[in-house]
Amino acid sequence: MSQEGDYGKWSISSSDESEEEKPKVDQPSTSCLPQAEQQTAKEPGYTCSEARRAAHRRKLSPVKFSNTDATSIVSPPKRQKGGSQEDLGWCLSSSDEELQSEALEKQDRTVVVKEEEGLPPPKGSATQQTKNHSPPASHRLKEEEDEYETSGEGQDIWDMLNKGNPFQFYLTRVSGIKPKYNSGALHIKDILSPLFGTLVSSAQFNYCFDVDWLIRQYPPEFRKKPILLVHGDKREAKARLQAEAKPYGNVTLCQAKLDIAFGTHHTKMMLLLYEEGLRVVIHTSNLIRDDWHQKTQGMWLSPLYPRIAHRSHMSGESATHFKADLISYLMAYNSPLLTEWVDTVQEHDLSETNVYLIGSTPGRFQGNQKDNWGHFRLRKLLREHAQFMSEAASWPVVGQFSSIGSLGADESKWLCSEFKDSLVTLGEESRSPGTSAAPLHLIYPSVENVRTSLEGYPAGGSLPYSIQTAEKQNWLHSYFHKWSAETSGRSHAMPHIKTYMRLSPDFSQMAWFLVTSANLSKAAWGALEKNGTQLMIRSYELGILFLPSAFGLYSFQVKSKFFSGSQEPKAFPVPYDLPPELYGSKDRPWIWNIPYVKAPDSHGNMWVPS
Template sequence: MDRKRAHLADDNDENGGPSDKSTSTPRTLTHPISPPSKKRRLPDQPASDDKGKAKAVPDEAHHEAPAKTQHEAPSSPPKAPEKRRSPFQLTRIRDLPPELNKDTVTLPDLIGDPLLSECWEFNYLHSIPFLLSALDPDVRPLVKIHIIHGFWKRDDPRRLALAADAAPHPNITLHTAYLPVPFGTHHTKMLILFRRDATAQVVIHTANLIPHDWTNMTNAVWCSPRLPLLSSPETLPPNPLPGTPAAFQTTLLSYLSSYPRSVHTPLTASLRSYSFAPIRAHLIASVPTPSPPHSPSPVPFGWPSLPPVLRTIPTSPGIPATIALQISSIATLGPTDIWLRQILFPALAPSDHARVKWKVIFPTPEEIRASLAGYASGTSIHTKTQSAQQGKQLGYLRGMFCRWDGGGGRDAGRGRAAPHVKTYVRYAAAEEGKGEGGPRVEWALLTSANLSKQAWGEGRNKEGRVRVASYEMGVLVWPGLWGEGKVMEGVFGRDEVEGEGEGVVPLRMAYGWPLKGYEEGDMPWVATKAYDEVDWMGRAWEGWGG
């Protein structure tokens, strides 16, 4: 058999590869054979609601069932407690069977509502035809669409392609983000939606707005509840407490103020008219520094935004926790671990970082070869190991590396759907690998931010300022947001906790548990490196520049 050489388009996040020019990835099978003896077309729709369509579940579904009152008639049957659902949802994987797509979400679930009137779409990569295809066809030409991108060079081919695709559609407006720092990107992945029923919604996710990311790559979504229109605008408190709706709104408005006036002026004016009271989450964002002169921010961004809120979250006293950094790109961090040990790790564990077990979940070449799209999945996943400095970085990261597919205990059903999702999760170490339940979660962050100085910021300079290069957006949750005494537990293959679970907030897991460290000979996937060993579809990999 002649081996085919793969040299595919890139969905690069921060590491400087080519941009995505493809519109889809190959349809594959659900069992890992190479080459496949027979191809069959898998069902496109997961098993979910009675219409065969996966539903996005906003936070209003997470509310507890109302308690019984003393005025209820004695003959009234007792109400079963409403099951709480995960605040994070996984995106549907096209080539996995329905049983592995339970409770998952698609792009049409997010923006396909015929009541949608306005869509603000923030992202790194965009496909206008793909975006339009997800809208309800009856209102497609009527929805006001604003696309915010970071292609600031006027001759950037990606900017020119966006302009060409937008030109036939008078309802689409393009906006260019402010990017003052070299190597910075507009990496945020967010939707702000307005509907004709006088509600608004914020959606934070991890997928580029291209078919590749919504097909066979693992991504995740957080949806706010539908935010109701206020009878009159409310004044925000000056220093809202972390985790409160006011803190969420303040951070969002401050983040939006870093954009050109064509974005922040109309959008912030609209958002001030809605109530954020139903939200149970805290925003963690990054914006490039220096910020524009018109946008002095009252809240911190980048890694300095972490300690003020993480210090308020209860953790297990006296128990060394595990914090897992699960990312799709690792940038150049330096030949020593100074930035990790002195900057990022203390920000993620401000009270006990020296005692935390640190894990970095990143796929191996073997896992990329076995993924549904084979080597094509590797176009979205980046690190480098070829230079001497990169080799030193690999040396201090190696002891922390864990495989994407986990250790074979609790299966998340995403082992063959390569990761584009990014999560930072603190686990109670006493729960690691024990019992039949899921791991105990102390807090969880879903974000666009990879493991990089561009995303999180460098160390403070002599003036005490932190240099950040990129726009990022994430959402942080912890059990206390749902009430005193609640615990958060990882769940697998579904968004609900098994059994009654009245005191448990479930968190949908994207990777298997317990974590499985790299074995001898394991290496991280490197997209710039050539691989002669073929993937399950019989393709070798040239690597960029190969």
């Protein structure tokens, strides 16, 4: 189905869920096509959302900005019955003249900012026109395919992992920014490096896999070690993944069961078994190059867990029950292929863990089982282990995410009822559900954030908020705040990280922090059914909850600069600016499946998704 509007023609799907939270449309497999035909198809070789497919096409075939092109691609804005697109909250401006003048001003400002940061100016700008032309996008992608900047010397990485970071929370490296803003950040090649241990085998849980790329991230000496890929692909997508994995005899596939419609296997975790022990990595990145190149991603790295001595009666459990919770999560797959990994976890001592595991698994849960997964799991942990604060009724909740599902006709349907009731819980004495006045700040990139990003408009391929979802919940946009990370030097690296937290009104103290794969959706967090007696979850998700009590603290001090090492060592490093900045009157949330042709992005291109 298609519709016509102010920004041209766009496709509409029948799902109320966002792209990343609905089943992937089975496309004809390109795995067996000759290389030339695959390039002609201009489709990624791996399974992914339609939003990411559109971004891939635009990287290979960018649509250069020009006023002539803009008017030929998209008809002039038209007033629609029942209000304009601006009233609905997703047009850039109501005036063509205003748009063009603003575009030129913003482009000039972008040139200045980029030059100050040591970055190339937007292509097509006056500054860029005096420089040599860049190679075509397809050639550039090929050149950059194996680009990798080390995070430092071996000793530097070792010190980073073992000194001065009590939280073991890291960001991924970003290409194209100043080195100081990558200090302490990690690339996947760092994580898989021999410096972390002598690898025996590994399991990779994820939503999206580029198998060839993934294998290259392992050091040569580990590339033939057993690798288990845990995925949610079905039918044609599954066949494609099988074809990609077939050349590698050491790769085994494990399909996660998704029996409820519109669910995905969205968990992102690595289990790394070494001769020296076991390490768990829970993160937010798909296993594709784009997610480790110029995006803001987060991860938690466990300590190196030693093997429990033979005949020892030690359980190896932590005060946070991390070991039991990880085993419960793995067993929820009900897969014989994961039995070996359950045994592996059992055989190791996880007692040093000082964080809590929060997972989602597909199903309908009643009674005490409701507290095992999703936002009810978060509610339970906050009730039992968070510090009650009598003054906390006004402490804001901040949620930050890269995709949005259908949340209902108004805020009372889910967001500010059951979901917020979980987020505001603090201790056994928390206020009754539905009565909290705590402000709710939601951080999601605006069109302008995406336009001026390092990747330009294609960065929006990993922000799959769709027009069909947005137009049904315009009420949500009043909660939106801009993505800004100036203090960490990463404002132009669009977020794929997902974080949730509770802070004091002055944003200097934190009651808890969660980094997770779960976006803002009922599919990820769960929604109550049957008069509140049943929690229904569609997807697999996994995250790490940091609570001050597990670190011997009453609350976390907020670290004002993520990469600064001069502050209190137990101050928590928040990866974006606080307090968050509310959208201005002209800001609009990024929506991937409508065109943006009135202003060029940082590469001098427009966004035409079809």
